[in-house]
Amino acid sequence: MLGLQHGQPEHAPVPARDRRRALVTGAAGFIGSRLVEVLLGTGHEVVGLDNFSTYYEPSVKRANIAASLDDPRFSMVTDDLATVALDPLLDGVQMVFHLAGQPGVRSSWGAGFSTYVRQNLVATQRLLEALACRPIPTVAASTSAVYGENDGRPLTEDAPLRPVSPYGMTKAAAEQLIDVYRRDRGVPVVCLRYFTVFGPRQRPDMAFQRFVDALECERPLHIFGSGHQSRDFTYVDDAVAATIAALGAPSPVYNVGGGAPASVNEAVALLQQLSGKQGRVVHDESARGEVYRTWADTTRLRSDVGWQPRTSLADGLAAQVAEYRRQRDFDKVAI
Ligand SMILES: NC(=O)c1ccc[n+]([C@@H]2O[C@H](COP(=O)([O-])OP(=O)(O)OC[C@H]3O[C@@H](n4cnc5c(N)ncnc54)[C@H](O)[C@@H]3O)[C@@H](O)[C@H]2O)c1
Numbered sequence: 393m394l395g396l397q398h399g400q401p402e403h404a405p406v407p408a409r410d411r412r413r414a415l416v417t418g419a420a421g422f423i424g425s426r427l428v429e430v431l432l433g434t435g436h437e438v439v440g441l442d443n444f445s446t447y448y449e450p451s452v453k454r455a456n457i458a459a460s461l462d463d464p465r466f467s468m469v470t471d472d473l474a475t476v477a478l479d480p481l482l483d484g485v486q487m488v489f490h491l492a493g494q495p496g497v498r499s500s501w502g503a504g505f506s507t508y509v510r511q512n513l514v515a516t517q518r519l520l521e522a523l524a525c526r527p528i529p530t531v532a533a534s535t536s537a538v539y540g541e542n543d544g545r546p547l548t549e550d551a552p553l554r555p556v557s558p559y560g561m562t563k564a565a566a567e568q569l570i571d572v573y574r575r576d577r578g579v580p581v582v583c584l585r586y587f588t589v590f591g592p593r594q595r596p597d598m599a600f601q602r603f604v605d606a607l608e609c610e611r612p613l614h615i616f617g618s619g620h621q622s623r624d625f626t627y628v629d630d631a632v633a634a635t636i637a638a639l640g641a642p643s644p645v646y647n648v649g650g651g652a653p654a655s656v657n658e659a660v661a662l663l664q665q666l667s668g669k670q671g672r673v674v675h676d677e678s679a680r681g682e683v684y685r686t687w688a689d690t691t692r693l694r695s696d697v698g699w700q701p702r703t704s705l706a707d708g709l710a711a712q713v714a715e716y717r718r719q720r721d722f723d724k725v726a727i
Pocket residue numbers: 417418419420421422423424441442443444445446447453471472473474490491492493494495496510511515533534535536585586587588589590595
């Protein structure tokens with residue numbers, strides 16, 4: 393466990409003797425790019441790996457990582473984890489954060505599935521093989537989607553894994569693969585099951601970013617289903633703090649959830665207040681593979697590393713809207 397600790401001001405520099413070199417896979421993504429910023433901000437050196445996949449517009453990913461490129465302690469490698477030579481990348485690295493993957497439930501059905509197998513399983517297996525030769529403490533991104541439906545109580549990590557989407561299944565399989573390498577080869581990987589992460593630079597396919605975009609651009613705001621479905625929304629900086637704190641933690645898997653589940657309709661009402669616009673709300677058919685409710689029991693992460701979420705849904709959404717507007721104004725000037 394290193395870097396951001398409970399009780400320490402967030403993003404405070406670590407003492408010189410604790411500065412490390414990190415490899416972050418998926419470094420240009422939503423969570424990965426924020427993790428890179430926080431690691432650099434606390435004094436670490438970072439190698440970022442990303443293949444700028446076309447799951448969403450690569451220019452969004454270039455904007456995510458742009459500010460970090462100016463830092464001399466950061467180097468960005470544009471390559472594919474499923475094929476890149478990993479030994480040189482791992483040279484001198486003392487901590488690995490594996491966030492590269494193909495996210496999203498809806499496009500994991502049908503022809504899209506093979507991409508999920510490649511990005512979430514094949515790429516992870518390559519990293520595990522490389523780590524088997526040099527056991528570097530690693531944290532890997534998993535998801536609440538491994539659980540499937542929730543019966544109305546917070547789920548502990550011991551709940552059965554019954555994913556209801558091909559995406560959730562590939563992530564559950566990746567967890568099992570990690571477990572095989574942990575037991576057979578001693579590869580020290582901790583898996584984090586993130587629960588719906590939100591905040592500045594959220595992926596454009598995710599609900600809140602679509603809602604903000606719809607309200608700000610005065611387009612219809614599309615909700616899948618009734619909007620009564622709820623999520624244990626997790627602010628991105630809380631997810632990043634958990635990711636750093638979990639390095640070297642004793643358990644193989646932890647939930648990372650914001651702790652105050654809210655419905656999609658509640659979140660939309662907050663966004664309408666923040667933007668000062670009601671928008672035209674359209675309810676579409678529910679998306680296949682989405683569960684009705686998610687709710688994390690985070691006792692294990694709290695007691696093992698002292699992590700706790702700090703940012704409310706309202707404050708996190710305010711930050712997300714502010715960043716959306718900042719980026720839009722920046723894009724206008726750049727044109
Ligand atoms: N955002 C969430 O709410 C959430 C929730 C649960 C789990 N997760 C998991 O967290 C991780 C990060 O999610 P995110 O929302 O930041 O997604 P993201 O798509 O923004 O980031 C993932 C990054 O990985 C890169 N990538 C994909 N395959 C790669 C490969 N083979 N080689 C190199 N780079 C590759 C992509 O280009 C992308 O930039 C993912 O593994 C995702 O499944 C996210």
